[in-house]
Amino acid sequence: MGGHRSRPAALLTSLARRTHPKLKIEFRATDDLVDLAEAGLDLAIQASTDGAGNGTVRKLAEIELCLVASRGYLDRVGRPKAPADLLPLDYIQYRDDPDENTIVFADGGVLPSPFPLPPRCPS
Numbered sequence: 459m460g461g462h463r464s465r466p467a468a469l470l471t472s473l474a475r476r477t478h479p480k481l482k483i484e485f486r487a488t489d490d491l492v493d494l495a496e497a498g499l500d501l502a503i504q505a506s507t508d509g510a511g512n513g514t515v516r517k518l519a520e521i522e523l524c525l526v527a528s529r530g531y532l533d534r535v536g537r538p539k540a541p542a543d544l545l546p547l548d549y550i551q552y553r554d555d556p557d558e559n560t561i562v563f564a565d566g567g568v569l570p571s572p573f574p575l576p577p578r579c580p581s
Contacts, residue, residue: 470503525549 467485474481484499486492492502494513502513505521525544538544 467483470483471485474483491504492499494500494502503518527547535547536543538547
């Protein structure tokens, strides 16, 4: 389970124990959009860029994603020095919307969206 999924569960559980000890919290992790009424749920926390669904949506926090690679892979393909150096590299993209293909770097540099970044793995 990714950190972005377990952190809200831990925070909610801690809050509930302190303030509402009789409140029952059931935590389900899924990548699917959930119809709250159909699933019998009162609340959902969704990591997403859109507010899909028919409920009330509120932004709780920003989730930062990072690019990671093993030393072995970087030794084999070289270490990128600029955003454009990422284009020929293999990677797995974890995004709800495959059309979101812009990477924003911490220093403010942006890999422009015209550069296609399709998820790909070596064959």
